[in-house]
Amino acid sequence: MQRMDPKALDLRPFDVLDTRWALLVAGRQRPNPMTVSWGGMGTVWNLPVATAFVRPSRFTFELIEKDRCFTLNVLPEEYRDALRLCGAKSGRDIDKWKETGLAHEPSVEVPVPRVVQAELVLECRVAAFTDIRPEGFLTDEPTAFYSSGDYHRVYFGEVLAAWRA
Numbered sequence: 001m002q003r004m005d006p007k008a009l010d011l012r013p014f015d016v017l018d019t020r021w022a023l024l025v026a027g028r029q030r031p032n033p034m035t036v037s038w039g040g041m042g043t044v045w046n047l048p049v050a051t052a053f054v055r056p057s058r059f060t061f062e063l064i065e066k067d068r069c070f071t072l073n074v075l076p077e078e079y080r081d082a083l084r085l086c087g088a089k090s091g092r093d094i095d096k097w098k099e100t101g102l103a104h105e106p107s108v109e110v111p112v113p114r115v116v117q118a119e120l121v122l123e124c125r126v127a128a129f130t131d132i133r134p135e136g137f138l139t140d141e142p143t144a145f146y147s148s149g150d151y152h153r154v155y156f157g158e159v160l161a162a163w164r165a
């Protein structure tokens with residue numbers, strides 16, 4: 001992997017997460033990969049930031065709350081089935097590494113690992129979070145996603161390192 005200035009990344013913003021999906025890895029003691037497709041990248045507080053939207057019901061939520069860091073990992077298309085599994089099963093119930101054959105290795109700037117098979121990795125330290133609140137909804141679209149409550153917490157991850165295969 002080659003380290004890059006995150007601000008020099010040449011990405012298509014709607015493709016990199018929403019189309020391709022990514023694995024968010026959290027959990028220092030017991031790392032766990034969760035599939036994500038919402039969020040984005042850009043400058044906040046003059047920092048390079050990746051945002052992740054995580055519902056409190058996810059095992060991943062507990063893990064981020066504890067360690068306050070995560071890695072975002074984009075994988076080649078051949079791993080789509082693995083991403084499907086990581087987006088359907090909870091790390092509370094299974095070991096997703098064992099189930100998918102994916103592997104992790106230590107990151108450089110954060111204490112949670114990255115995915116060996118990834119072709120793009122962002123190592124993020126949570127600089128701030130904010131919670132989605134229905135009081136802020138101005139159109140009908142967001143409401144449809146919260147029939148059971150479980151409003152996302154939005155994590156602002158300062159990108160401490162970016163890597164490209």
Ligand SMILES: Cc1cc2nc3c(=O)[nH]c(=O)nc-3n(C[C@H](O)[C@H](O)[C@H](O)COP(=O)(O)O)c2cc1C
Nearest residue numbers: 035036037038054055058059060087088089090091
């Ligand atoms: C394509 C896809 C995208 C997803 N994006 C998100 C997301 O951005 N935020 C979220 O909280 N859950 C998202 N999910 C659902 C979680 O990945 C899923 O509930 C997962 O089983 C939670 O794993 P965990 O309990 O091990 O954290 C997505 C699922 C899929 C299939």
